[in-house]
Amino acid sequence: MHEIFLDELKKLNTQFMEMGVFVNEQIDQATRAFVDHDKQTAQSMIDNEEKIPTESIDIQKKALKLMALQQPVATDFRVVISILKATTDLERIGENAMSIALETIRVKGNPRIPEVEEIISNMTHNVRHMLIQILTAYVQDDEKMAKEVADRDGIIDHDYVRARKLIVDGIEDDPTKAAASSSYFMVIRLLERIGDHIVNLAMWVIYKTTGKLEELINPTEFETK
Numbered sequence: 001m002h003e004i005f006l007d008e009l010k011k012l013n014t015q016f017m018e019m020g021v022f023v024n025e026q027i028d029q030a031t032r033a034f035v036d037h038d039k040q041t042a043q044s045m046i047d048n049e050e051k052i053p054t055e056s057i058d059i060q061k062k063a064l065k066l067m068a069l070q071q072p073v074a075t076d077f078r079v080v081i082s083i084l085k086a087t088t089d090l091e092r093i094g095e096n097a098m099s100i101a102l103e104t105i106r107v108k109g110n111p112r113i114p115e116v117e118e119i120i121s122n123m124t125h126n127v128r129h130m131l132i133q134i135l136t137a138y139v140q141d142d143e144k145m146a147k148e149v150a151d152r153d154g155i156i157d158h159d160y161v162r163a164r165k166l167i168v169d170g171i172e173d174d175p176t177k178a179a180a181s182s183s184y185f186m187v188i189r190l191l192e193r194i195g196d197h198i199v200n201l202a203m204w205v206i207y208k209t210t211g212k213l214e215e216l217i218n219p220t221e222f223e224t225k
Contacts (some may be wrong), residue, residue, distance in 0.1 A: 052094035156195035
């Protein structure tokens with residue numbers, strides 16, 4: 001019976017990882033579309049917006065069924081709970097990527113701020129790297145890596161604050177940039193939230209590995225509020 005549980009759990013982990021990789025690609029597509037004014041790519045994402053929520057629901061249903069039918073022991077139960085919780089955070093990250101795609105459709109061809117777009121590209125690179133690392137930590141049950149990933153959220157927060165200042169300064173220098181700036185505010189905020197969800201994923205990796213549920217507090221978080 002336990003071998004059946006482990007086999008099903010392996011399949012569930014594989015599906016979770018595949019969802020994570022897909023979400024990571026969505027972040028890249030969404031931000032590239034925004035910076036490049038690529039409304040076609042953004043629209044393509046929007047047309048397939050149900051893929052991530054559908055995948056999330058499927059994983060959660062399988063996880064709940066696994067718990068109900070196999071009655072896992074405490075350690076295995078913890079693994080399934082971590083999948084349930086982590087899948088929800090992955091779905092939220094996907095929703096944020098979709099919101100960036102929607103913003104790409106909404107924004108007009110207004111004057112842009114190249115320095116802000118460079119920061120957006122940097123934030124995208126960093127959150128994508130963090131997400132891949134936290135997925136690796138999940139597979140390897142690597143508590144140390146999970147904490148290191150969570151600590152890197154401070155870089156995202158720093159870039160968010162820096163971009164926000166550049167946006168405000170840009171509006172003051174050239175009021176015609178105000179329309180585009182509202183979209184910049186939205187996109188950097190969404191990327192900052194993605195960083196927060198990755199910190200949540202780190203928390204679930206630690207719970208899965210150690211059984212300890214500890215909130216990972218980022219000392220720079222207050223700067224973004």
